[in-house]
Amino acid sequence: MTSGIAVVTIGVTLVLAGGFALLLRNMEELLDHFGDDLRVTAYLESEVSGEALRALKDRVLAIPGVEDVESLSQDEALERFRASVGSGSALLDGLDINPLPASLEISLSDDRRSAEGMEAVANVIEGLAGVESLSSGRDWVEGYLRAVALVRSVGVGLGIILALATLLIVSNTIRLGIFARRDELEILSLVGASRPFVQMPFLLEGVIQGAVGGAIALGLLYALFRFALPGFEFGLELLVGTAPRFFSSGEALILVAGGAGLGLFGSAAALSGGWRS
Amino acid sequence: MSRSRFRLRSGGDAVNVPRGEGAIRMFHVSKSYLAGSFALRDVSIELAKGEFVFLTGPSGAGKTSLLKLIFGAERPSEGQIVVLGRNIARLGRSAVPPLRRKIGVVFQDFKLLPRRTVEENVALALQVTGTPPRETRARVFAILKQLGLQHRRYHHPLSLSGGEQQRVAIARALVNEPQILLADEPTGNLDPELTVEIMDLIASAALRGTTVVVATHELEIVRRYGKRAVRLENGRIVEDTKPSFPRT
Numbered sequence: 001m002t003s004g005i006a007v008v009t010i011g012v013t014l015v016l017a018g019g020f021a022l023l024l025r026n027m028e029e030l031l032d033h034f035g036d037d038l039r040v041t042a043y044l045e046s047e048v049s050g051e052a053l054r055a056l057k058d059r060v061l062a063i064p065g066v067e068d069v070e071s072l073s074q075d076e077a078l079e080r081f082r083a084s085v086g087s088g089s090a091l092l093d094g095l096d097i098n099p100l101p102a103s104l105e106i107s108l109s110d111d112r113r114s115a116e117g118m119e120a121v122a123n124v125i126e127g128l129a130g131v132e133s134l135s136s137g138r139d140w141v142e143g144y145l146r147a148v149a150l151v152r153s154v155g156v157g158l159g160i161i162l163a164l165a166t167l168l169i170v171s172n173t174i175r176l177g178i179f180a181r182r183d184e185l186e187i188l189s190l191v192g193a194s195r196p197f198v199q200m201p202f203l204l205e206g207v208i209q210g211a212v213g214g215a216i217a218l219g220l221l222y223a224l225f226r227f228a229l230p231g232f233e234f235g236l237e238l239l240v241g242t243a244p245r246f247f248s249s250g251e252a253l254i255l256v257a258g259g260a261g262l263g264l265f266g267s268a269a270a271l272s273g274g275w276r277s
Numbered sequence: 278m279s280r281s282r283f284r285l286r287s288g289g290d291a292v293n294v295p296r297g298e299g300a301i302r303m304f305h306v307s308k309s310y311l312a313g314s315f316a317l318r319d320v321s322i323e324l325a326k327g328e329f330v331f332l333t334g335p336s337g338a339g340k341t342s343l344l345k346l347i348f349g350a351e352r353p354s355e356g357q358i359v360v361l362g363r364n365i366a367r368l369g370r371s372a373v374p375p376l377r378r379k380i381g382v383v384f385q386d387f388k389l390l391p392r393r394t395v396e397e398n399v400a401l402a403l404q405v406t407g408t409p410p411r412e413t414r415a416r417v418f419a420i421l422k423q424l425g426l427q428h429r430r431y432h433h434p435l436s437l438s439g440g441e442q443q444r445v446a447i448a449r450a451l452v453n454e455p456q457i458l459l460a461d462e463p464t465g466n467l468d469p470e471l472t473v474e475i476m477d478l479i480a481s482a483a484l485r486g487t488t489v490v491v492a493t494h495e496l497e498i499v500r501r502y503g504k505r506a507v508r509l510e511n512g513r514i515v516e517d518t519k520p521s522f523p524r525t
Contacts, residue, residue, distance in 0.1 A: 183388070187390060188401065188405065191401055191402040191405050191449065191453075192378035192380075192405050193374060193405040194371070194405070195370075195371070
């Protein structure tokens, strides 16, 4: 009965902590995925074309952190827009002039795919003659990173509080176990059992309870992931272009080991105050 | 007591206690659980190796407190107590288990584990010393056979009579071949016939060189064996009678 309480407590703690870890992991992965598509677009003044466009492209390419530059003339921009709006493109036929500016689509090297890296490159490009305005995913990246940091802080904070509460519950549960077996402990002590001899079963019990709790948490998280997520998975994949991933086997092992660790510390805490030779 | 007889050794060994070869030596030992109230007061006594001694006195005289001091369950409030060369007052926590493995203890309420078999209960004393399982089984069988309990080895204590349970407790206390055997009212729960049977078993340990201390308030037993008897009253030794011929 008391063992069951410890197992369930550890399980609940790890479901919550593991859930946050899973969310965080997928959010960070999403950022990596978006990183590939993160580009700075420099919209050019209307007089920049031909030779001037090529010269500007070369100058941008020379900026540190710029991996590739693709130039897009006004006509190409219109064609792309026309293709993207599909059947609505007929509306564009009435246009006398092309309102779209020529642009340079600038891909950044891996080390610049962050809000700060983007800003540094954008500042240089913004100062170039012929560049009218810039568009980048900087604001989005900043917002997203703030969200990731928030989830991480909440996860860590909640994890610490839950871990402490779990330690308290597990140590009290083990203490109840010690109390229930006090006659046995007294007899072991009488016949000269050493401290490790007496404590080992309780420590092992804590480790096993913790590992079972961790395994249950892993199972619950997997069940939620497999059966609750598919309802959103299609939308998510469409929206962000990547399907959420579950823990790798190494991460799953860490979750179970975390449970075992909680059980071990809970038992050790109980034994330090609950048994005297 | 001259200073020249004192010796100084480190660790849990004797410090400022006279030299001697006694298994148990107490020097001006007092034990107080509450301020101003003494369970034992200024007790000095020496028990030789292989000696059989009765501790007598009414309930609350301090017999159990004295036994607890000997096996390190309590520390003296004052004085020195040296058991098998170790000073109990200075014994580190980790030094207590090794000392207890040399001391067998028998209680009035047997203190057997009800969920374990007779064999397992006795084996416990060997398991804690790390004795290999095969040797443990052999030694447990030997001691149970010696005490006439071999046919009961797979039984649980609660299915045994009081006398049998106490014999199991004695088997557990003796299986380690202890240097000291302590018995606290070992026949308190037994009828007169079983009392003699149990006391004979305990007395036989002394014949093999074990120092035996039996706390009892039953003077009939003391008279029957004619051994040294130390009488306690209100925590003090009031009488220490030498062995006489046992009553026939």
